[in-house]
Amino acid sequence: MSAPLELVCPAGGLPALKTAVDHGANCVYTGFRDATNARNFTGLNFDDASIKQGIAYAHQRGVKVLVALNTFPLTDNWLQWTAAVDKAAAFGVDAVILADPGLMEYARRNHPKLRLHLSVQGSATNYEAINFYHQHFGIQRAVLPRVLSMAQVEHVVKNTPVEIEVFGFGGLCVMVEGRCALSAYTTGTSPNCQGACSPGKAVRYEETPAGMETRLNGILIDRFGQGERAGYPTLCKGRFEVDDETYYAIEEPASLNTLELLPELMRIGVSAIKIEGRQRSPAYVTQVTRVWRDAIDTCRRDPEHFKPTAAWMAELNKVSEGKSATLGAYNRPWK
């Protein structure tokens, strides 16, 4: 059998990194405090001192540290992105997660020993695309966009020498990873170039007699009635009036939870499971890492009889966005 499935956990800061390491992550993924990563939120992420400390802490305990440099540089800020690659290599990270082919070429040429992962932002959904990145830039792992069914994931795994990482848990994008223009349209800031979907400066919440209102750059995108669960302030998860009806016209706030698919993911040879949420607090990282570690270990011991426990599901549902958890595209019969 192939190498054991790795658990890849998010860290927006040093305490989150440490708690992920302490609770059983195999890899922790991080970002620098700037637009070079897709979670560029005010006050989040690692400065030089904290990333060095984080790498030392993780490495002492046999855990890998990955740095996401997964936004797209432009001509006028190209040097900021290459400097980030240089820095990650100098600090001794275990891999960088890239989306831009130019940056991959830069990394391959200047840091031939640095391991490269293809970010979900790269939007590679078929093995030809992944193999192309492998041949040209030596990509060793690819994170699959959250659009493929289980049969399609298996097909990719079978036809590439590249390790495959899939999302296991957390918030869902509307599934045009690396290509979404909704945030740029409303706020002028995009996850792809500036690293933030719905940046804090554009978001306003207000409790009103009609419910809690969420506005994005002054535009009302949702109103939550009393007791109704809220979601992130992203345009894709807003409620809009279409043909006299107001509803989630693009996507309902929901979280991905693939715990029950673990035996299948292991069987088809997926290399790693990614937990979404670098923007979340250490409490979330602790809760989610603990459940997934336990689940992966249980499943490895006896995949045939694996069934998620009610306690695991309750813990994961508690921290989820929106009112439902979904198996996402993995579970769809059509392709």
Place this chain on the structure above:
Amino acid sequence: MLNNFRLPDFTIPAALTRLGNRLPQLPPTLALVTTLNLALGRMIPREPLEMLIGKRFTIRVLDAGMTLRFSYGERGFRPLFDASKPDLTISARTRDFIALLAREEDPDTLFFDRRLLMEGDTDLGLLVKNTLDGIELPRFDAARLSPQELLHRLRARLNPSHGI
């Protein structure tokens, strides 16, 4: 045993909330700003907080009927005496504020569950949240705030021979 301790879900009874509303808000506000000022430059780094200078904050502890108003300036936090519009208002119940401090709950989780509300300048709120999340706290033991534990400590204090 206490490792598995979970802060119970509680709400301060409405009668006490009404009482809280009528009590002067200055003592708790003073206690809060004094604590924050003590932590400034030690546990809480000053540099990332520069964006907060000149900003006005309100913390509403809903079930305790408390509204704490303060601002941040070059010289640290200080109480505010007027009720003009704050830049950021954070509202939650006592239990949830404690759980946040103890890192037992994630703010986004409470937000999804409609138990934490951040009104005003969301970016300031993100800065505060992310700065606090980045601090390495000494272990804060929420179990020490459980009713049984408080009672036990009170008893021990009233009756020293009971000893700890």
